[in-house]
Amino acid sequence: MITTYRIYEVTDYVRIPPSRFGEPLEVVAEEHLREKYEAKFDKDLGIIILVYDVKVSDLGIVLPGDGSTYHEARFKILSYIPVMHEVVEGVVKDARNIGLFVNIGPLDAFVHISQVMDSDDIEYNDALKAIVGDRNRRQVAVGDKVRGRITNISYQAAGPPRIAMTMRQPNLGKLEWIGGE
Known part of the structure; x- marks a missing residue:
């Protein structure tokens, strides 16, 4: 392991x-x-x-x-050392129109807006500084605790690796949602 x-x-x-x-x-x-x-x-x-x-x-x-x-x-x-497909929990550090930046300990991971939740229409709400699902009205904002799976690790020539995650699989997403799905 x-x-x-x-x-x-x-x-x-x-x-x-x-x-x-x-x-x-x-x-x-x-x-x-x-x-x-x-x-x-x-x-x-x-x-x-x-x-x-x-x-x-x-x-x-x-x-x-x-x-x-x-x-x-x-x-x-x-x-x-980040590991592919590892499930990690973290706190949303920043929300932008492209997705979320989540602090997972010693690193920040990126969750593209399309990987935040299962919803047909997901958008960034600048007033709330959150990603909002149009159909289910769920939202993820700065400070929320989330769970995601590492889907990509990109090692740079210098500096720490870049981490990409998804939150669209079962038992992933905002911790408040898990269990109530």
Whole structure:
């Protein structure tokens, strides 16, 4: 089974500048690793959410011409990798005439207006900032909690992947609707 949240054990070298020599090694290393890894996207690891459980070797090396010490660090990272056909829940962040942008955790997903609900006539209502079904009068607006299925993952040359979702299948859509269909 493929899971979207994963934990990896990673080894890297941490540069400790002379200005930080008097501070606890573990604290300085963890700050450096968090700055380097957290909230970044790596094509192999996914979106790195958290760096934790940092263990740093007391023995460091000094490179010629650099007064800093370099220490081997072993640590764990928590990352998120979107999976095709996964069902996710999120909060509508923005509604536009082209569809919805839904926050699904560390990423935003896009739901095209045609994939928001089963209705013959769906339209964007600018006054409500919502997608409204003409026949069933259902609406999805900013702040609503929704459930959708990931239908496409588009990896970019740089930056996080783009996610497309549908909310038109059974047990998907605005959470208020589910169960009452």
